[in-house]
Amino acid sequence: MKIEIDMGLTAASGAVPGPAMLDLEELLATRLLVQGNSGSGKSHLLRRLLEQSAPHVQQVVIDPEGDFVGLADRFGHVVVDGDRSVAELETIAARVRQHRISAVLTLETLDAEMQMRAAALFLNGLFDADRDHWFPALVIVDEAQLFAPAVSGDVSEEARKLSLGAMTNLMCRGRKRGLAGVIATQRLAKLAKNVAAEATNFLMGRTFLDIDMARAADLLGLERRQAEVFRELQRGHFVALGPALSRRPLPIRVGAVKTAPRGGTPKLTPLPGQPSAEARDLILAPVPLGPARATAAERRAAAPSAPSMHQILEEIVRNRPAGPAPEEVPALPAEERERSLRAIARETMADPDSFFRPEPVLFGDFQVRCRIGRVGTVAPAEVKLYLNAARAGLDPDRAAGAEWDRALAVARAIPDDMQAIYLIMAGAALAGAPCPSDHEVARRCGMHSAGRARSRIRHLDKGDLVVTRSDMSGNRVAAVPEFGWETAPGDPNAPATAPAEAARAVTPDLFGPSERTAAE
Incomplete structure (x- = not known):
């Protein structure tokens, strides 16, 4: 039975808009990559995909910013805090697969390295589930460049390898275990190539850097001169390609959603009407007394830098009095x-x-x-x-x-x-x-x-x-x-x-x- 979900409307120029349908069963077999700069509508697109497919398939969301916890109120997702022990994360992941319960792993309280470790442990728990529990499930990873970076960053090499290995397992070997990876990234250049290469469906949003536009054009089979289209896309507009979406590049406009992120896009609000005199008194009111602070002159006088090991040794040698050559000291037991x-x-x-x-x-x-x-x-x-x-x-x-x-x-x-x-x-x-x-x-x-x-x-x-x-x-x-x-x-x-x-x-x-x- 073919199950299709409505992602919005087609937006091809000169054509009558029609429904943009996504074949859910085909997606489970071929995986999806979403790319777009910050503010292009990636999270909105993922939310539309989650809401439309919630009645049909189990979902697991790796959420680094806590944007998708609102799905719990309307669709019954279980919210799992990533600040847990190794055994807890692995056991909860196994239970999620066993009982076919949709879940959101929120990592917003953790620093970057701990986010990578927690996500890797949870993904490995999903991947290592018993064969009897290999039910189909969508695994959505937002900001995937954090968990599968193309190059090492400020985190330890151990955490990077652990997270990258889990993401590679999801995208390369997850299909046989029923796991369909849906990954979203701000920049393709930041995402590890062996992770991005396993996706067969693509939704490319607005991007401005030449290297990202060229790579997106290559993935969609477009000529380099056509890459400028990605710079002109509006928020919520994407170019779709893949067996679950369209056999040829197809512009689409993502439809409305029923839930909302906790943060949202900042909106301009009127400034408070404050007379200049009152504003001056408000800002320059006496500051409560607290610990003594350094004066401006003291702050300008920078403390001398600490001597290095070589400087210390050189100083000792320079000030040592001349004398006969020291006798060779025998090694201590x-x-x-x-x-x-x-x-x-x-x-x-x-x-x-x-x-x-x-x-x-x-x-x-x-x-x-x-x-x-x-x-x-x-x-x-x-x-x-x-x-x-x-x-x-x-x-x-x-x-x-x-x-x-x-x-x-x-x-x-x-x-x-x-x-x-x-x-x-x-x-x-x-x-x-x-x-x-x-x-x-x-x-x-x-x-x-x-x-x-x-x-x-x-x-x-x-x-x-x-x-x-x-x-x-x-x-x-x-x-x-x-x-x-x-x-x-x-x-x-x-x-x-x-x-x-x-x-x-x-x-x-x-x-x-x-x-x-x-x-x-």
Whole structure:
């Protein structure tokens, strides 16, 4: 049985407008690519497609901006928040396929990298469903260039590969599993070619860059001189081609929709009629007193840049008194060298202000101390590991044990931006101390944003490196399942430890016990 849905009207010049029909069954077999600059009507087109096909086929929407959550009120879609653990996203995706329930995965609360990871996990959950649940479903991915970028950007390479692999599976291998990809992008040049190449149906909207117009013309089989048509398209007008739409390029105008996005296009509104005197008093009213701010003169006086590692070493060599050539220092035994490096890291991070010093300065300080202690130079990756271990704040005796060595072995395989947080949580769990708050984790990692620390803790949780839970009092407990360690309950919103207390928690002396340690 052939099922067609109405996408609007044909808009060919000189012809009587007629209905623009889309063959839904053919779309399930051949996939669809939508392209158009911001404001060209892509989201409106996707909304029309979703509304018209909702009674006939299951739908799954990957929504990075929360534009399609309104479908739940009128068409019964289940809204799934992407801020969930790995197991939750994969299980929910499997249930969506099993019960044939339309769903919208909203990712608006996540940053770009977490959006890519959450979308990849959900798509892989749909793709890996049991064969008995391979029912036909439309999978709509808005802003697909975010999830299948042509080149690496600000996100980690691991997240990019995970997301790109999931999108490639959807477009290349999803048809046999009943998944029909519908992807929309602002620019074809930003979208990975192996993802875009699998679409057989195209709806090309307004675009202005020559490279995008030429690529769109190539996909539609138009001559290069005809590519100018894409620059002249109005909002909501597209050129359609494909077995589910038209065998020849066909201009269409997308019809009206029943639901609306939460944001919408900004509309001009009249400015408030405010007399100039009142407006001046309103803007220049006395500002409430708050923390002292730097004066203009102080702001103009830029602080000197921190010296680099090479500058520090050059200064030491330049000021060193002339003397006989030093005798060659024998290499330290492996165990003694390891103890010295850990002590040097604790000394480097002893000052609470060290947590916020730039990495090159910390590296230079560490290497200078290594030379003074006759340890030799250390590879940058190892320096990073020792400094991150010192951020955990463990006492020297516990840090010298075999259990902490196991945690360091795991940390070596963790990305640099997650390594410090893992060691902070693992150190608290090993010591049985209260779970560090988001503010405390941010302080130890040299960040000023507790929200950023909270996001990275959730990322560790989703990777099952550290598992967090809340007790009846709302306190957080963190466990390291690989070793069976667990922290005591701690308030996740508690303020960071005072600098004086933090300084007392670290053993700063490299060459001998401190007075406080001796007194104890």
